[in-house]
Amino acid sequence: MVGCKPPDDPDEVDRDVAPPVTGQEDIEQWFSEGHYQGWACEASSHAADMPSPHGRVRLCANPIIHPDSPGEHPLNSAMVLEIRDPSSGEITGHGVQVHTSAGTRGLDWYWYMKVPLDNATPHDATGLAADGWGYDGPAATVCTECHTMAGTPGHEGHDFVWVVP
Ligand code: HEC
Structure with a gap:
């Protein structure tokens, strides 16, 4: 039957809930389609x-993440961050973290962020700050390194997530 696919077909993933974790081009396209605006x-x-x-941000949480339950966030929990121009409020970049495997390590999350060149988040010459899992590269040395402090004494949040709206 036309349109009938096995449930594990990647095309069946509900993109309104789960961001793609297949790299810069796909995630930037997904941001521009505005799926997370319904979160x-x-x-x-x-x-x-x-x-x-x-810097100045606005945060969005997908329907899977449970902010109030302690411990590991459920699989496919995702948070998006809009980076905003401090004066105009315009969106100038995006970040995302997606919980892709069971566990409480940085490598259990996909990390992506692209920032304006004057943003304090460490980034390359194009503004790319991270695109990958927290076992190597900036996802490990930048993102995981700091987000691991969420929920430690003096820091809100838990399991790599600071704030859930
Ligand atoms: C020095 C600490 C630090 C570093 C480095 C850092 N973050 Fe964050 N991040 C934070 C804090 C604190 C917040 C909450 C920000 C707020 O509400 O203003 C945050 C928020 C976020 C959020 C929104 C969800 C949440 O956890 O609140 C995402 C997504 C995110 N960061 C992704 C990244 C990515 C990707 C990297 C690596 C390029 C990164 N962060 C590097 C401290 C950090």
Whole structure:
């Protein structure tokens, strides 16, 4: 029957809930399609919550992540961050973290971020800050390194996520 696919077909993944984890081109396309705008989002952007290097942001949480239950976030939990121009409020970049495998290590999350060149998040000459899992590269040395502090004394959040709207 036309349109009938096995449930594990990647095309069957509900893109309104789960961001693609197949690299820069796909995730940038997904951001531009606005799927995450239907998630639970902060009403407006705000100045960086310390120790965030991301600057002015607005955060959105997919329907899978449970902010109030302690311990590991459920598989496919995802958070999107819009980076906003501090004066105009315009969206100037995006970040995402997606919980792709069971466990409480940085490598159990896919990390992606592209920032404007004056953003304090460490990035390359194109503004790319991370695109991969937290076992090597900036996803490990930058993202995981700091996000592992979420939920430690003096820091809100838990399991690599600081804030869930
Ligand atoms: C020095 C610490 C630090 C570094 C490095 C860092 N982050 Fe964050 N990140 C934060 C803090 C703090 C917040 C909460 C920001 C806020 O609400 O203003 C945050 C928020 C986020 C969020 C929204 C969900 C959440 O956890 O609150 C995403 C997604 C995110 N960061 C991705 C990344 C990625 C990808 C990298 C690597 C390129 C990265 N971060 C590097 C501290 C950091």
